[in-house]
Amino acid sequence: MRAVLVAFLLAAAPAQAGVTALTSFEPADYSDRAAVGLLVVRDKLPPRSEASGIRVSRPAGERFERDKRYPVALLGRRGLLTSDSTRLAGLVTATDLADGSLRIVPNANPVAALERLDDRIERNDRWRLPLTIALATLLIGLAVFRPRLALRALLVALAANLWLEPVLAVAAGIAVLALPLGLACAAILAAYLLAMGLDAQTVALSPFGPxxxxxxxxxxxxxxxxxxxxxxxxxxxxxxxxxxVAALALVTIGGNRFGADGGGLVVLAVAYLVLLLRLGGQRPTLRLAGIAAAAAAVLALLLLGLDAATGGSSHVTDAVGEGPLALAGDFADRLEQSVRRTAASVGATAVVLGSLAILATVAFRARREPLLDAFLVGLAVSLAVNDTPADVLGMGAAIAIALSRHPPRHVPLSFPSMRRAATLAVLLALSVGAAGCGGGEEASPLPETVEGTVAAATTSEAPTPSVEGNADAGESVWAAGGCGGCHTLEAAGSSGSIGPNLD
Incomplete structure (x- = not known):
C-alpha cells in the first residue's frame, strides 16, 4: 500500500517548470511521441531542466527573436499544442511553458498543420504592409476622384480580409455592395462577429489581422x-x-470571445459619445470637450469593468483593475513604445509625421461633420491607449480624407432596402451554417466482408502490473505534506475525513 501511495504522490505532484533546449530540430522529429507546436518567445524561457518533458529547438547563437517561431514538443500524447493566450492550434508562448497552461488539440497530421500555420503567418507578414499601403492609396484616390465610393471600398476590403472563410467573405461582400451604406456597415460588423465566434483563425490569420x-x-x-x-x-x-450598430461594434471589437480589444472599447466609447453630442447639435468647444472627456472616461471604465467581469483581459483592463497608478504607468509605457517604434525607421517616422500633418489639415480645413469629428477623436484616443502609431495614423489619415470628401448622409430606410437586408441576412445565416459544417474528420465505413481470419475474442484479463516504490520515501512525503489530516490510510496510521479514503 505504501508503494502505491508513493506512486500516487509522485504522479499527482506538479512538475517543476522547465524546458530542455536542444540543438535545432523539426516538429517531425517528435510528432510520433509528443504534441508539437511553434513557440513565440516574448519573455524569458523557463529554466533549463533535463528532466522536463518539454523540448525546445534552440536557435543558433542561443538568441531567440520575438518575430520568429521555434519548434516545441511536449512528450506524451500526440497532437498540436495550444493555449488560451494564443487561441491558435499549434502556437504557444514562453509564458505558456512557464505557467503550465499548455493544452493539446488532437490532430491527425500535426506536422502538415504546423507547416500551413507557419506559411500563413509568413505570408501575412510579407503582404500586410503592401496591402495596407495599397488600401490607403485606393481610399485616397477614390476620395479625390470618386468620393461616394471610398467608404464602400473600405467595406469591400474588410469583407475580402475574411478570405479564410470563403462563404462568409462572399456573403459579406454581397451585403456591403447591395445594401444601403448604413446597413452595409452593420453587415460587415456582423460578419466579423460571426467570423471570430466561429473560428478565431479566420481573423487572427487574415492579412490585416494580428x-x-x-x-x-x-x-x-x-x-x-x-x-x-x-x-x-x-x-x-x-x-x-x-x-x-453601436452595441454590435462594442461586442465585436471588445467582447472577450471576439475582438478582445480593451483599448478598442475605450476608443469606441469616446467616439460614440462625441458622435452623440455632435448629432444633437452641439458645436465643438473646449467646455464640450471637457464634458465629453469626463463622461467618456466613466463610460469607458464601465465597459472595461464589464469586459473584465466576463473574462476579458488586455493591457488596458489589467491596468484599470490594478488602480490609477498602474493605469498611468501603462499609458507611460504605451507612449514610450509608440515613440520607440516611430523612431525605429525612417519609413515609420515619415508615415507618422505625414499622417499627423494630413489629419491636422482635415481637422481644421474640412467641413466639421459629426461623423468626421467622432472619427478624429477616436484616432486621438487610439494613439493614447495603443502603441502602433504608424498603423493608427497611416490608415486613419486615409479614412479621414475619404470622410471629409464625402460625408455620408442619413437616408430613411425604404421598404425595398429592408427587404434586401432581410434577404441578405438569410444569406449570411446560411453562410454561417455552411461554415460550421464539414469541419470534422471523415469517417471510413466499416467493410461488409473481411478477407482472412479474425482472431476470436478472449475474456481473459491482462495481469495487473505490479507497482514498485520506496515505502520510506513515501512515508516522508506523506508526513511532510500533512496528508494524514485529510485522508484515511491504515498503513500510515491516519484517519482524516476531509479528503478521499485511500484504503
Whole structure:
C-alpha cells in the first residue's frame, strides 16, 4: 500500500517548470511521441531542466527573436499544442511553458498543420504592409476622384480580409455592395462577429489581422482603425437604429470571445459619445470637450469593468483593475513604445509625421461633420491607449480624407432596402451554417466482408502490473505534506475525513 501511495504522490505532484533546449530540430522529429507546436518567445524561457518533458529547438547563437517561431514538443500524447493566450492550434508562448497552461488539440497530421500555420503567418507578414499601403492609396484616390465610393471600398476590403472563410467573405461582400451604406456597415460588423465566434483563425490569420508576435487573436490596432469607420458610420446613418450598430461594434471589437480589444472599447466609447453630442447639435468647444472627456472616461471604465467581469483581459483592463497608478504607468509605457517604434525607421517616422500633418489639415480645413469629428477623436484616443502609431495614423489619415470628401448622409430606410437586408441576412445565416459544417474528420465505413481470419475474442484479463516504490520515501512525503489530516490510510496510521479514503 505504501508503494502505491508513493506512486500516487509522485504522479499527482506538479512538475517543476522547465524546458530542455536542444540543438535545432523539426516538429517531425517528435510528432510520433509528443504534441508539437511553434513557440513565440516574448519573455524569458523557463529554466533549463533535463528532466522536463518539454523540448525546445534552440536557435543558433542561443538568441531567440520575438518575430520568429521555434519548434516545441511536449512528450506524451500526440497532437498540436495550444493555449488560451494564443487561441491558435499549434502556437504557444514562453509564458505558456512557464505557467503550465499548455493544452493539446488532437490532430491527425500535426506536422502538415504546423507547416500551413507557419506559411500563413509568413505570408501575412510579407503582404500586410503592401496591402495596407495599397488600401490607403485606393481610399485616397477614390476620395479625390470618386468620393461616394471610398467608404464602400473600405467595406469591400474588410469583407475580402475574411478570405479564410470563403462563404462568409462572399456573403459579406454581397451585403456591403447591395445594401444601403448604413446597413452595409452593420453587415460587415456582423460578419466579423460571426467570423471570430466561429473560428478565431479566420481573423487572427487574415492579412490585416494580428502579427502573431505581440498579439495572436481578435482585433489588432490596424483592424481596430479599419473597423472604426463602419462602427461610427453605421450608427450615424441608421438613426434610432444606430444604437444597435453601436452595441454590435462594442461586442465585436471588445467582447472577450471576439475582438478582445480593451483599448478598442475605450476608443469606441469616446467616439460614440462625441458622435452623440455632435448629432444633437452641439458645436465643438473646449467646455464640450471637457464634458465629453469626463463622461467618456466613466463610460469607458464601465465597459472595461464589464469586459473584465466576463473574462476579458488586455493591457488596458489589467491596468484599470490594478488602480490609477498602474493605469498611468501603462499609458507611460504605451507612449514610450509608440515613440520607440516611430523612431525605429525612417519609413515609420515619415508615415507618422505625414499622417499627423494630413489629419491636422482635415481637422481644421474640412467641413466639421459629426461623423468626421467622432472619427478624429477616436484616432486621438487610439494613439493614447495603443502603441502602433504608424498603423493608427497611416490608415486613419486615409479614412479621414475619404470622410471629409464625402460625408455620408442619413437616408430613411425604404421598404425595398429592408427587404434586401432581410434577404441578405438569410444569406449570411446560411453562410454561417455552411461554415460550421464539414469541419470534422471523415469517417471510413466499416467493410461488409473481411478477407482472412479474425482472431476470436478472449475474456481473459491482462495481469495487473505490479507497482514498485520506496515505502520510506513515501512515508516522508506523506508526513511532510500533512496528508494524514485529510485522508484515511491504515498503513500510515491516519484517519482524516476531509479528503478521499485511500484504503
Amino acid at each position: 502579427s502573431q508576435s505581440g498579439r495572436f487573436y481578435g482585433v489588432n490596432n490596424l483592424l481596430e482603425t479599419l473597423l472604426l469607420a463602419p462602427s461610427l458610420a453605421g450608427a450615424a446613418l441608421l438613426g434610432r437604429w444606430g444604437i444597435g
